[in-house]
Amino acid sequence: MKKVLIVDDEEDILTSVKMLVDDSGYEAETVNSGAKALKALGSKKYDLVLLDILMPGMSGKEVLEKIRADPKLKNQKVAFMTVVQLGKQGEDSIQALKPVEYFEKPVRVGDFRTRLQKVLG
Amino acid sequence: MWFEWISRPIVKEGVTYAIVHDITEKKKAEEELILQKEKAEKYLDLAGNIIVALNRKGEITLLNKKGYEILGYKEGTLIGKNWFDVCLPKKMVKQVKTVFASLMTGKGKFVEDYENPVLTSGGKERLISWHNTLLEGVPEKVRGVLSSGEDITEIRKLNEELEQRVKKRTAQLQKSYEELKTLDELKSNFLIITSHELKTPITPLMIQAQMLARGDLGPLTEKQKQGAQIIHKNMERLTRLINDILDVSKISSKVLKLQLKKKNINDRISEVISEKKPQADEKGVKINFVRGDLPEIKVDDFRFQQVMVNLLDNAVKFTPAGGKISVKAVGKEDHVLVSVADTGRGIKKANMEKLFNPFFQAKPSYIEKYRGGTGLGLAIVRGIVRQHGGKIWVKSIFGKGATFYFTLPINPPKGAENLNNTDTTETKEKKDKVQVKGKIPIKKGVK
Known part of the structure; x- marks a missing residue:
């Protein structure tokens, strides 16, 4: 079963997105900070990281920068999931970090599932 | 006629010899000299500056009326007095005397112009701007000094006051500018934080309501399902409202950012129409699109889509069953022209301008219906x-319906990416980026 790591500092969002991902036929794990996400990625392989952007401490963008700078993780699939409206093109600096998808919160369940399947294959 | 007599009696001879000189010319010359001197003194008295002459010892040999006036002495009373002892503030007498003495020996460096205070009879200081000339003589090389001085006390005071005022005003302006800048940043932060604050609790609510309504969390009774659907529908509505309010705030606060990319908008219009078609079909309204021969334009794709969605939403909403919506895109020399025409009830002339104001809706009965x-x-x-x-x-x-037209230039004007193309906005832009980086202090649980 494909594994998804969900990173968000809001417990209710973590729980709800985990329910949604699990229910879509994947195995979801959750962490509530960027630092914990990097730690988890260092010890385990994930098929996708669902990453919040605005978090206290390390932001999602900083987390992805660290992932891309790490030779072992640089090809890790990461999708942003955020309330920041970036539009279809997304902000250039964020695009440069090559996220595989960009989910805008609040998500629509049907649309989220379709896009998640597309990303995970 | 003037004569000069020189006579000598010679007693022995009993006569007196006399030599008579005609000195009329000499006398005339003397009188002329006196007249000239008086005239010169009158001129000196008329002068608006102090005019003072000092001999080698520093004694006053000439001081005009203005000089007496400024120094506060009775006219004529200072002739022969030592200028430095009488007319300079005590603290500087010694130093100035030394400079003057060295000047009189022809060794000191002569300064034509300088500013120096004088001491009045009343003990007050007046600031004088001096212009000096050395009086040359024989056998001494330097005979004294002639100086003209302008009383600049008031002007200097005014200047200083003015400078102080300018400094104070500049400081005030700088303060206001800083305050405005802070306010602007606060406004920008407020928008982003508000957006985050409102959408964060909605996210789990939306997921749970949708999963419930879809039966993902287990089978529900019809009533439970209906309840979950109502929650979901209204969460959607709330989300739309939050996004709209944030967009209007961004527009009015001039912090809306555009990401301009070259694009032919025909396809995007088609896509939006396809998305709206089910909604229109359900209502029995037809949508027709005439693709134009369009040049590529620099446009923010997401925002353009938003424009089309809003215009089509309105058109569908206000067109009754059996009606038609016609969308047309036309390429012009330096812009494209897009129109959305509907066969709805139309807009009263009085409402046409107000239509674009935030929160404008036509009269209540209309709201009731739509x-x-x-x-x-x-x-x-x-x-x-x-x-x-x-x-x-x-x-x-x-x-009889309404047609909305809008144009988009092929090349948006410079600065279009930021509505408020000023330094403040640049700061704001940077701030935005910083915020995306997560550098704003977002406290856990308060975010």
Whole structure:
């Protein structure tokens, strides 16, 4: 079963997105900070990281920068999931970090599932 | 006639010899000299500056009326007095005397212009701007000094006051500018934080309501399902409202950012129409699109889509069953012209301008019938179009439908990417980026 790591500092969002991902036929794990996400990625392989952007401490963008700078993780699939409206093109600096998808919160369940399947294959 | 007699009696001879000189000319010359001197003194008295002459010892040999006036002495009383002892503030007498003495020996460096205070009879100091000339003589090389001085006490005081005022004002302006800048940043932060704060709790609510309604969390009774659907529907509505309010705030606070990319908008219009078709079909309204021969334009794809969605939403909403919506895109020399025409009830002339104001909705009965909008859609549309450097307008005959037109230039004007193309906005832009980086202090649980 494909594994998804969900990173968000809001417990209710973590729980709800985990329910949604699990229910879509994947195995979801959750962490509530960027630092914990990097730690988890260092010890385990994930098929996708669902990453919040605005978090206290390390932001999602900083987390992805660290992932891309790490030779072992640089090809890790990461999708942003955020309330920041970036539009279809997304902000250039964020695009440069090559996220595989960009989910805008609040998500629509049907649309989220379709896009998640597309990303995970 | 003037004569000079020189006589000598010679007693022995009993006569007196006399030599008579005609000195009329000499006398005339003397009188002339006196007249000239008086005239010169009158001129000196007329002068608006102090004019003072000192001999080698520093004694006053000439001081005009203005000099006496400024120094506060009775005219004529200072002749022969030592200038430095009488007319200079005590603290500087010694130093000035030394400089003067060295000047009189022809060794010191002569300074033509300088500023120096004088001491009045009343003990007050006046600041004088001096202009000096050395009086040359024989056998001494230097005979004294002649100086003309302008009383600049008041001017200097005014200047200093003015400088102080300018400094104070500059400081005030700087303070106001800083305050405005802070306020601007606060406003920008407020928008982002508000957006985050409102959407964060909605996210789990939406997921749970949708999963419940879909039966993902286990089978529900019809009533439970209906309840979950109502929650979901209204969460959607709330989300739309929050997004609209944030967009209007961004537009009015001039912090809306555009990401301009070259694009042919035909395909995007087709896509939006396809998305709206089910909604129109359900209502029995047809949508027709005439693709134009369009040049590529620099446009923010997401915002353009928002413009089309809002215009089509309105058109579908206000067109009754059996009606038609015609969308047309035309390429012009330096812009594209897009129109959305409907066969709805149209807009009264009085409402045409107000239509684009935030929260404008036509009269209440109308709202009753077509409720559901936030009244922000057209304000957002106008904001986006204008920021691209385009124009938007509406033509309508009440009762016979309305056509909304907007233009988008091929090349938006410089600075279009930021509505408020000023330094402050640049700061704001940077701030935005910083915020995306997560550098704003977001406290856990308070975010």
